[in-house]
Amino acid sequence: MAGSLACVRALATVLLLGLATVSRSMNLQGKESQEASRIPSQFSSQERVAMKEALKDAIKIPTVSFGPEEFNTTALAEFGEFIQKAFPTVFKTSFIQHEAVGSYSHLFTVRGSDPSLQPYLLMAHIDVVPAPQEGWEVPPFSGLERDGFIYGRGTLDNKNSVMAILQALELLLVRNYVPRRSFYIALGHDEEVSGKYGAQKISALLQSRGVQLAFLVDEGSFILDGFIPSLKNPFAIIAVSEKGSINLNLQVNMAPGHSSAPPEETSIGILAAAVSRLEQSPLPNMFGDGPLKTTLQLLANELPFPTNIVLNNLWLFRPLVSRLLERNYITNAFVRTTTAATMFNAGIKANVIPPMAQATINFRIHPAQTVQEVLELVKKILADDRVQMHVTGAFDPLPISPSDEQAFGYQLLRHTIQSIFPEVNIVGPGICIGNTDSRHYTNLTSNIYRFNPVYLNPQDFSSIHGLNEKISVQAYHTQVKFMFELIQDADTYQGPVPHLHEL
Structure with a gap:
């Protein structure tokens, strides 16, 4: 009996060793096969010259969204024709289907070999905000190149991503790339004014086809450089949620009269005081x-003493850190619901007491709060029944997408970031303080990630929707390279890969 058991054990050991050897051999062969088929x-x-020239041509097309129902449709139509000429292989490849959605948005279905x-x-999105000529170093729709930078509205928000995605796919295709994993490219034309006719319709179309996504990647965060003075190295933030929003109209009505005999308070004065309050x-700090x-805990060991001690012990120093974060207008936006007075309208004539005054306040809601909670706080702050509140648009913050070791989309992005940007030691989750088209896709996936593979410093941040928006030629080339690698990484990355839903 003992001898038989010994023989069985010996045989089992041999079999296990043999299986391990075969397994290692198969893994090595698989890895070698993947590396051999990978396109550098x-x-x-x-190609580099063509890349930058295509981006410059894209910037020259003024695809401006002026308001919810106001688009430069001539420019949007021109842009649709432009991308067909700029990326001919994308449009003629048999396993890629292109559809125009809502007239001016674009959906590409790229069918992979493994269903x-x-x-x-x-x-990404095609449209841009208006850009008055005043204050710009070059005309905002010139696409001029100066000192290694391409200037123009959309170079950071967000035609750079539109062009980089299509450019990367074009370059892969001309190198005979065939994807294993199917994917979609969605280019909205009205993101700057809510995405009602673009992203919302694309999402509904995909849902009608029964599509469920492993993950999606949109704009909304960057590689940050220079935002923390004592931090030497840049760090990447993948936004795993985004703030909600409220557009709140405040209105005060009073009897009109002659300015020669004014009342103690006018509609303008009452409303101005309310806006000032x-x-x-500020709404509560939610850090x-x-x-x-x-x-912050990931960054702790990158920072000098005593900052590293503070961040490694947030259980003790959280109140201190929260106060420090709210001192800077950018980091303040990460820790609370922000309040911005954006429009003020009153008065009909210089010598007439105005019968009505209106103001629009835009709130960006922290993920720890809801629309209803913010409105209740605002009403308490106003504390004046003469100030009427009218919500003209609102939505709650998006749920927080997973960023743990099992989150395939997040880990895939992290892998590609660290491959393309080896100087970036820290990749962490964060919150997008703006709003993106990705919020329209929560019906298709709970794995929504916002990341733009571009370095951003505080000056660049202020140029988004501001003056002298620009991107360096080198940064754009790197962005194309990132998308080129990410598409291939989605085929080969060894992680907790979901296997569902044929196209």
Whole structure:
């Protein structure tokens, strides 16, 4: 009996060793096969010139969204024709289907060779905000190149992503790339004014086809450089949620009269005081658990003494850190619901007491709050029944997408970031303080990630929707390279890969 058991054990050991050897051999062969079939992200000088020229041409098309129903439709139509000429291989490849949605948005379905792999979505938007000529170093729709930078509205928000995604796919296709994992490219034309006719319709179309996504990647965060003075190295933030929003109209009505005999208070005075109370009474600091705390803890060891001690012990120093964060207008936006008075309208004539005054306040809601909670706080701050509140648009913050070791989309992005930007030691989760088209896709996936593979410093941040928006030629080339690698990484990355839903 003992001898038989010994023989069985010996045989089992041999079998296990044999299986391990075979397994290692198969893994090595699989890895070698993947590496052999991988297309290197090396571009010729002619391709690099073509890349930047295509971006410059895209910037020259003024695809401006002026308001919810006001678009430069001529420019949007021109842009649709332009991308067909700029990326001919994308449009003529048999396994890629292109559809115009809502007249001016674009949906590309790229069919992979393995239908068992759940598809993903890459997103960007075509439209830009208005850009008055005043204050710009070059005309905002000139696409001029100066000192290694391409200037113009949309170079950071967000035609750079539109062009980088399509450019990367074009370069892969001309190198005979065939994807394993299917994916979609969604290019919205009205993101700057809510995405009602673009992203919302694309999402509804995909839902009608029964599509569920492994993950999606949209704009909304960057590689941050220079935002923390004592931090030498840049760090990348993948936004795993985004703030909600309220557009609140405040209105005061009073009897009109002659300015020669004014009442003690006018509609303008009452409303101005109400707006001032809102500005002087910031909503609660919500710093605590969540993505920001996680990222600060990741950054702790990159910072000098005593900052590293403070961030490694947030259980003790959280009140101090929260006060420090709210001192800077950018980091303040990460820790609370922000209040911005954006429009003020009153008066009909210089010598007439105005019968009505109106103001619009835009709130960006922290993920720890809701629309209803913010409105209740605002009403308490106003504390004046003469000031009427009318919500003209609102939505709650998005749920927080997973960023743990099992989150395939997040880990895939992290892997590609660290491959393309080896100087970036820290990749952490964060919150997008603006709003993106990605919020229209919560019906298709709970794995929504916002990341733009571009370095951003505080000056660049102020140029988004501001003056002298620009991107360096090198940064754009790197962005194309990132998308080129990310698309291939989605085929080969060894992580907790979902397998569902044929296209």
